[in-house]
Amino acid sequence: MIEHNLKDFRKWVLNAEEIIADNNLNDENLADFLYSKVTYCISNEHQTELIKDLMVEIDNKIILDKFNLDIENGTIHVIMGPNGTGKSTLSRVIMGDPNYQILEGDILFEGESITKLKTDEIARKGIFLALQSPMEIEGVSNQDFLRTAISQKNEQRIGLYQFIKECEKAVADLKMNKELIHRSVNVGFSGGEKKKNEVLQIKLLKPSFIILDELDSGLDVDSLKIVCENILQYKKENPDTSILIITHYSMILEYLRPDYVHILANKHIVKKGDYNLVKDIEKNGYNKYLIEKSTTGEESYE
Numbered sequence: 001m002i003e004h005n006l007k008d009f010r011k012w013v014l015n016a017e018e019i020i021a022d023n024n025l026n027d028e029n030l031a032d033f034l035y036s037k038v039t040y041c042i043s044n045e046h047q048t049e050l051i052k053d054l055m056v057e058i059d060n061k062i063i064l065d066k067f068n069l070d071i072e073n074g075t076i077h078v079i080m081g082p083n084g085t086g087k088s089t090l091s092r093v094i095m096g097d098p099n100y101q102i103l104e105g106d107i108l109f110e111g112e113s114i115t116k117l118k119t120d121e122i123a124r125k126g127i128f129l130a131l132q133s134p135m136e137i138e139g140v141s142n143q144d145f146l147r148t149a150i151s152q153k154n155e156q157r158i159g160l161y162q163f164i165k166e167c168e169k170a171v172a173d174l175k176m177n178k179e180l181i182h183r184s185v186n187v188g189f190s191g192g193e194k195k196k197n198e199v200l201q202i203k204l205l206k207p208s209f210i211i212l213d214e215l216d217s218g219l220d221v222d223s224l225k226i227v228c229e230n231i232l233q234y235k236k237e238n239p240d241t242s243i244l245i246i247t248h249y250s251m252i253l254e255y256l257r258p259d260y261v262h263i264l265a266n267k268h269i270v271k272k273g274d275y276n277l278v279k280d281i282e283k284n285g286y287n288k289y290l291i292e293k294s295t296t297g298e299e300s301y302e
Contacts, residue, residue, distance in 0.1 A: 049094075049209060049242065054105035056086075056093050063089045065267040067105070071209070071242050076235075076256060078245040080278070081264035082286050087246045088132060090264075091213045095129050096122050109209065124153055128207035130198040132214040137185035142197065143167065145185050146204055153205055170203040173230055191218025199227045203234055212245045216252040228255030250278050263289050 049071040056064040063086045071077055079087050093100050094107060096119040107115050114122050137145065146167065151157045171178055174196045186194050195218055202210060210231075216224055232255070235241050245256060253275070261278055263271040263286065271277065271289045280288075 049244075050106075050108040051094075052106050052108070054093070054107065055103040056089065057101045057103050058089075058099055062103075062267060063100070064093070067268045069262065069269065071244060073240045073242055075259045076243045076245065077260045077262065078247060078253060078258040078278070079262045079264050079269075080247060080281060082290075083248075085264045086267060087264055088213055091129055091211045091244075091246060094122070094127065094211065095119050120152075123207075126153075126206075126208035127211070128202055128205060128209070129211045130195075130202065130213060130215050132217060134186050134194040134198055136187045136189075138187055140185050142181045142183060142185050146181075146201065149201070150204055166204060167200075170200050173203070173233070174200055175226055176200065192220060192223040195219050196223065196227055199230050203230065206238065208238070208241055210241060210243045212243065212247075212252075212256075214247055215245070216247055216249055221251075224252060225255065228252060231256060250282055253278055265290055 049069070051067060051069040054064050054067040055062065056067075067090070069077075079090065081087055089100065093102065094114075096114070096117055102115050106113050109122075109125060109127060112125075114125065114127075117125075147158060147160075147163050150163065167181060168178075171181060176193065176196050180189065180193060180197070183189075186197060189197065195215055198215070212231075215227065219227065231243070235243065243256065245252065245258065247253070257275060258278075259274070261273050261275065262269045263277070263281070265286065
């Protein structure tokens with residue numbers, strides 16, 4: 001991993017002129033900038049996503065405040081919490097939704113800030129958001145959409161034969177109706193078919209950081225098992241892939257067992273633990289942790 005990150009550092013050095021322009025650097029602070037990059041490469045070799053002291057606003061209302069989250073390569077994290085606490089907001093902010101304004105803090109992905117990037121630029125870096133309510137795109141076939149997206153991410157046109165071969169295998173793995181690949185994106189799809197289509201995109205686009213925003217909503221028990229098995233198989237084939245799950249329910253976590261569990265309330269993480277924390281939430285709810293937070297005023301960890 002250090003070797004991989006140092007290759008990124010070499011890329012930064014070779015593109016120094018572009019970096020200077022994008023970051024408004026001069027000769028004096030360019031060295032400091034590059035030093036910070038190589039320091040990150042060495043000291044944070046396992047880190048994929050770092051969210052630091054994030055404050056987010058929409059419609060003059062603070063949704064996230066002093067929000068911090070570290071996600072290491074290859075780990076699975078889940079964020080749970082009461083309704084309306086900003087869980088889905090976080091996923092949209094990571095993906096650069098312009099409706100949300102970042103007032104303070106930063107979001108780093110593989111050592112680079114992504115807060116100034118557009119959504120398509122963030123996606124090209126390897127971040128994928130499986131939407132809670134996938135949108136329908138009339139007039140654009142699923143096949144054309146996927147092939148174009150893959151070509152844009154890889155910066156080269158994927159061959160038709162290779163695409164068809166990969167697509168057909170992924171569709172079969174997900175037990176999807178083959179006809180869906182030729183229809184307009186998500187138009188007329190059931191809720192379960194839309195969620196399988198999101199996982200189809202994951203399998204073909206091959207992201208390194210996956211955000212699952214309530215993937216389990218709209219899925220029956222059998223479909224949930226199928227999509228989770230496909231995600232686990234993808235992670236087995238790509239072990240450095242990190243996953244952030246946002247959910248209200250524990251059933252998906254029986255398949256995608258998280259390494260870390262976070263409770264979001266009062267605009268930031270108030271509790272962090274392992275899978276045992278999920279079981280405690282099932283049994284006792286969230287009130288215990290909200291009381292702990294209001295009493296201590298500090299984030300609590302297990």
